[in-house]
Amino acid sequence: xxxxxxRKPGETREKLMSAALTLVGKGRHFASLGIREVTRQAGVVPxxxxxxFRNMDDLGLQLVDELGVVLRxxxxxxxxxxxxxxxxxEESVDIFISHAQANRSFFLFMAQGLAGESRAVQEGIRSExxxxxxxxxxxxxxxxxxxxxxxxxLDLTCDLVVRSVAFSxxxxxxxxxxxxxxxxxxxxxxxxxLQLIFVGAAxxxxxxx
Amino acid sequence: xxxxxxRKPGETREKLMSAALTLVGKGRHFASLGIREVTRQAGVVPxxxxxxFRNMDDLGLQLVDELGVVLRxxxxxxxxxxxxxxxxxEESVDIFISHAQANRSFFLFMAQGLAGESRAVQEGIRSExxxxxxxxxxxxxxxxxxxxxxxxxLDLTCDLVVRSVAFSxxxxxxxxxxxxxxxxxxxxxxxxxLQLIFVGAAxxxxxxx
DNA sequence: TACTCATGTGTACAGTTGTTCACTAATGTG
DNA sequence: CACATTAGTGAACAACTGTACACATGAGTA
Numbered sequence: 208x209x210x211x212x213x214r215k216p217g218e219t220r221e222k223l224m225s226a227a228l229t230l231v232g233k234g235r236h237f238a239s240l241g242i243r244e245v246t247r248q249a250g251v252v253p254x255x256x257x258x259x260f261r262n263m264d265d266l267g268l269q270l271v272d273e274l275g276v277v278l279r280x281x282x283x284x285x286x287x288x289x290x291x292x293x294x295x296x297e298e299s300v301d302i303f304i305s306h307a308q309a310n311r312s313f314f315l316f317m318a319q320g321l322a323g324e325s326r327a328v329q330e331g332i333r334s335e336x337x338x339x340x341x342x343x344x345x346x347x348x349x350x351x352x353x354x355x356x357x358x359x360x361l362d363l364t365c366d367l368v369v370r371s372v373a374f375s376x377x378x379x380x381x382x383x384x385x386x387x388x389x390x391x392x393x394x395x396x397x398x399x400x401l402q403l404i405f406v407g408a409a410x411x412x413x414x415x416x
Numbered sequence: 417x418x419x420x421x422x423r424k425p426g427e428t429r430e431k432l433m434s435a436a437l438t439l440v441g442k443g444r445h446f447a448s449l450g451i452r453e454v455t456r457q458a459g460v461v462p463x464x465x466x467x468x469f470r471n472m473d474d475l476g477l478q479l480v481d482e483l484g485v486v487l488r489x490x491x492x493x494x495x496x497x498x499x500x501x502x503x504x505x506e507e508s509v510d511i512f513i514s515h516a517q518a519n520r521s522f523f524l525f526m527a528q529g530l531a532g533e534s535r536a537v538q539e540g541i542r543s544e545x546x547x548x549x550x551x552x553x554x555x556x557x558x559x560x561x562x563x564x565x566x567x568x569x570l571d572l573t574c575d576l577v578v579r580s581v582a583f584s585x586x587x588x589x590x591x592x593x594x595x596x597x598x599x600x601x602x603x604x605x606x607x608x609x610l611q612l613i614f615v616g617a618a619x620x621x622x623x624x625x
Numbered sequence: 626t627a628c629t630c631a632t633g634t635g636t637a638c639a640g641t642t643g644t645t646c647a648c649t650a651a652t653g654t655g
Numbered sequence: 656c657a658c659a660t661t662a663g664t665g666a667a668c669a670a671c672t673g674t675a676c677a678c679a680t681g682a683g684t685a
Contacts, residue, residue: 219632219633234535235533236447236531238447238448239448239533241671241672242672243671244672251634252635253673253674254635254674254675255632255633258631258633259632318530318531321527321586322445322527322528322530323445324443324444324445330590333590367612370579370580371576374583380531381538381539381542396572400572403573403576403616404616405616406620407612407616407617407619408612408616410615411612411615428662429662450642450643451644452642453642460664462644463646463665464662464663465643466644467663
């Protein structure tokens, strides 16, 4: 059969990927991880690594793909939970924060990768963020909350929103997971950032165009 | 004499710091640099490293201090060049872009350090950004452009501005230094981000409070 | 059943790493 | 001048690195 692909899920492959994530979660930077280190953490012999990845950059790229899945799951949940429009920002930020904590290592990897060593990983993460922003734009259009904005101005706004949230992510990952006070501070600040941006968007045409 | 400190500038010390920056400029991630690698690049024997730094984190911390100097220089130039208020954003973004290119390695180091391995370096860079934001707030107050905003709302606005510019920095560092078209795209987008934020700030009280 | 092939193992090797130690050259101080 | 301190050197070491190779295994196919 020409159409063969992996029958068995490839257990080791996922052990290796989550081993890398575990090390990142422990405070290591992805760029400083070595093949032996990752295989050791995975409880696998070093040579096994090459059965699944060419090198660490390759592993990083495949982690980006999984990151995409995590982000999409988050978007879906946010869409389902949107009850009334006036609480949209608060609820979305809450969902974001809870996902960021549930997938701490993943988001750490994402934050590191933005300025990481591998150009390909960098571009991958950037592309996930662009996708996220364009989905956000779609949703806002559908909810008819931004009828006065042109497509390109809506894009601009959503891009800025995503960037701001991504930056808050670095704040969030910097505090320990149990520090509820600090987390709430970040939550409030992020919400105010987004409110500020949307006030700007609401008054965009009347002032600047 | 108790008050002795370094008489000779410590040439090697700066060779080591700029060697690390050079490697970062070549695409390496700071977290993946080793002592031997840096000393090799500096043209110095490995043992010399320990005369000036305890470890790579220590070197990173001292780089953050120098980064502060670079940022302050940039702020000073921005303040001197502010001609008329209506071009304030454009001119500031231009100065930012030219400094980012003149000190490419420094800003790469900054972008990396935000999600870096060393908590201390991370906190150092964050603190530089906070300082930058508070200086910006001072300037805006002095120019009487934001009289309607409370101190804390002005803080919020300036923080968001600095974060947005910092994110644009990662865009900027991602394109090759000679790609004028892409650089201009980033320039325009950054300017529009800031305009959007300031429109938000201008209408902040009337809408939300 | 016999075969193939993806997956995982163990051994091996040359190159690199961080760090130590004892040594030298220069420098400013008493 | 003699002296103490600092900055830089070179050799050495054990630990670790990435990668190559030959081999074992077990499952799917013919």
